[in-house]
Amino acid sequence: MPELVFFSGTMDCGKSTLALQIEHNRSARGLQGIIFTRDDRAGEGKLSSRLGLVRDAVEVADGQDLYVYVVDQLSQGGRADYVIADEAQFLVPEQIDQLARVVDDLGLDVYAFGITTDFRSKLFPGSQRLVELADRVEVLQVEALCWCGARATHNARTVGGEMVVEGAQVVVGDVNHSADEIGYEVLCRRHHRRRMTAASARAAALSPDVLPVAST
Numbered sequence: 001m002p003e004l005v006f007f008s009g010t011m012d013c014g015k016s017t018l019a020l021q022i023e024h025n026r027s028a029r030g031l032q033g034i035i036f037t038r039d040d041r042a043g044e045g046k047l048s049s050r051l052g053l054v055r056d057a058v059e060v061a062d063g064q065d066l067y068v069y070v071v072d073q074l075s076q077g078g079r080a081d082y083v084i085a086d087e088a089q090f091l092v093p094e095q096i097d098q099l100a101r102v103v104d105d106l107g108l109d110v111y112a113f114g115i116t117t118d119f120r121s122k123l124f125p126g127s128q129r130l131v132e133l134a135d136r137v138e139v140l141q142v143e144a145l146c147w148c149g150a151r152a153t154h155n156a157r158t159v160g161g162e163m164v165v166e167g168a169q170v171v172v173g174d175v176n177h178s179a180d181e182i183g184y185e186v187l188c189r190r191h192h193r194r195r196m197t198a199a200s201a202r203a204a205a206l207s208p209d210v211l212p213v214a215s216t
């Protein structure tokens with residue numbers, strides 16, 4: 001049975017790498033996929049992994065109907081054996097419904113990859129719809145780690161290393177960034193709740209004013 005699978009996790013946990021591996025293994029067996037992406041850090045129409053691999057993909061536009069796109073490809077004589085959608089958190093709920101229709105009406109597997117929650121730990125609308133519609137939600141096995149060593153479950157947005165909680169839901173960026181840029185850091189829930197990034201933990205440890213116990 002074809003499936004809609006949502007591979008989810010924090011930033012930097014290997015989602016795009018897995019997307020590229022799935023694509024590689026299928027194309028090595030002669031299958032042909034349609035690869036959708038949106039706002040990848042590597043630029044328009046790219047699916048990129050921090051391991052250095054990058055490949056071309058279809059950049060999803062505002063309001064684009066993904067079901068119609070796949071049908072058009074097939075009716076123009078193109079092949080589509082499966083569909084991959086990276087950065088799926090940036091798709092709108094209607095586009096997730098269209099991906100579900102690709103599974104149900106065209107009989108293709110659809111593999112979607114994305115972060116579930118934003119820097120405020122609120123669901124992205126596209127990810128919410130994926131959780132609602134997916135046949136399976138898979139959490140990636142390689143754990144991204146918080147600075148404290150615990151499993152990272154949350155995404156923090158940082159400015160100058162400090163966590164911020166105000167701003168637009170979508171700001172394309174990376175976990176490796178210079179100190180004064182907007183960036184991201186993955187944290188465990190405890191440290192996300194306390195807004196304690198690696199930089200603020202380091203500063204607190206160095207400060208003579210801070211008592212060793214802090215509970216919020």
Ligand SMILES: Nc1ncnc2c1ncn2[C@@H]1O[C@H](COP(=O)(O)OP(=O)(O)O)[C@@H](O)[C@H]1O
Pocket residue numbers: 009010011012013014015016017018048049050051142144
């Ligand atoms: N230099 C490196 N050596 C080995 N693994 C790396 C290196 N840089 C990044 N990675 C791996 O790549 C992962 C990030 O992969 P990526 O597919 O870009 O993540 P995501 O799409 O989830 O943000 C990291 O969690 C780490 O496991």
Ligand SMILES: Cc1cn([C@H]2C[C@H](O)[C@@H](COP(=O)(O)O)O2)c(=O)[nH]c1=O
Pocket residue numbers: 010011012015016039040041114115117118119120155156157169170171172173174184
């Ligand atoms: C938490 C959060 C992230 N983003 C952006 C930052 C990156 O461009 C992508 C995630 O990419 P990755 O391959 O999973 O690292 O999402 C955002 O726009 N808003 C957020 O709150």
